[in-house]
Amino acid sequence: MPFFPHPKRQVCKRLAAAATLFLCSFFAGNVLAHTVSSFRKTESVTAAASCENWGLSFQQEGKPPVANATSDYLKQFQAHYIADTSESVLYLTFDAGYENGNTEAILDALKKHHAPAAFFLVGNFLETSPDLVKRMVAEGHTVGNHTWHHPDMSKIANQSSFSEELSRLEQKYQKITGQAMKKYYRPPQGKYSESNLKMAKEMGYHTFFWSLAYVDWYENKQPTHEEAFKKLLGRIHPGAIVLLHSTSKTNREILDELLTKWEEMGYRFGSLDEIADNA
Numbered sequence: 159m160p161f162f163p164h165p166k167r168q169v170c171k172r173l174a175a176a177a178t179l180f181l182c183s184f185f186a187g188n189v190l191a192h193t194v195s196s197f198r199k200t201e202s203v204t205a206a207a208s209c210e211n212w213g214l215s216f217q218q219e220g221k222p223p224v225a226n227a228t229s230d231y232l233k234q235f236q237a238h239y240i241a242d243t244s245e246s247v248l249y250l251t252f253d254a255g256y257e258n259g260n261t262e263a264i265l266d267a268l269k270k271h272h273a274p275a276a277f278f279l280v281g282n283f284l285e286t287s288p289d290l291v292k293r294m295v296a297e298g299h300t301v302g303n304h305t306w307h308h309p310d311m312s313k314i315a316n317q318s319s320f321s322e323e324l325s326r327l328e329q330k331y332q333k334i335t336g337q338a339m340k341k342y343y344r345p346p347q348g349k350y351s352e353s354n355l356k357m358a359k360e361m362g363y364h365t366f367f368w369s370l371a372y373v374d375w376y377e378n379k380q381p382t383h384e385e386a387f388k389k390l391l392g393r394i395h396p397g398a399i400v401l402l403h404s405t406s407k408t409n410r411e412i413l414d415e416l417l418t419k420w421e422e423m424g425y426r427f428g429s430l431d432e433i434a435d436n437a
Contacts, residue, residue: 209312212348235355
């Protein structure tokens with residue numbers, strides 16, 4: 159004769175099955191939640207360790223730009239991108255990865271205007287143009303550290319490799335000039351990470367970004383004089399750290415007139431020492 163389960167037994171089995179399904183769902187939910195939480199934590203750590211590209215947003219003519227890091231944040235790492243904005247002073251800096259015949263005229267214009275500048279140089283420049291390096295020093299300019307090879311420093315995660323890029327340039331500079339290099343550093347391409355800023359500070363360096371620059375580094379696609387003046391006159395602001403490239407033919411041709419126009423606007427030219435000494 160057929161077997162018919164007792165009604166009470168059927169109820170118990172159904173309750174047991176439901177309880178099992180609930181427990182499985184509960185634990186699966188916990189595992190999923192833990193996995194999502196772990197992913198978010200990992201994502202957060204990755205974002206915190208990621209590199210930054212230095213960037214500026216110019217929102218009003220004659221006013222300082224908004225940067226992707228504040229002066230207060232940078233201060234903890236002896237890093238700077240702008241100086242005191244209450245004074246009509248600007249700080250001239252030039253990046254030089256190599257020499258292509260423009261630096262002599264740039265130095266002539268600076269000398270004419272008694273304008274101190276900082277030249278952030280790489281290893282190639284020191285090896286090929288030691289006489290220009292000596293002239294920079296003799297005429298009162300600062301030579302800063304732009305690393306030996308000009309790599310993406312934000313990809314360097316350990317202190318020894320980071321230090322090697324800066325120390326090698328220091329040694330070459332001292333061999334050429336007989337002087338110790340000032341501890342002023344500019345990250346190549348403006349690429350950096352917080353750990354880079356910490357490593358530079360541990361080496362005693364001040365890191366200098368900028369608050370005014372324009373696209374002047376393409377040797378075969380130089381801006382016109384009009385384009386250069388529009389950017390460099392319209393966006394100048396008190397306390398500006400100006401980045402120009404000494405490889406630029408346009409910069410060579412306009413610099414004397416540009417410095418004159420800035421002077422007519424009431425600006426004086428300061429040294430990065432003013433910023434570092436007051437940090």
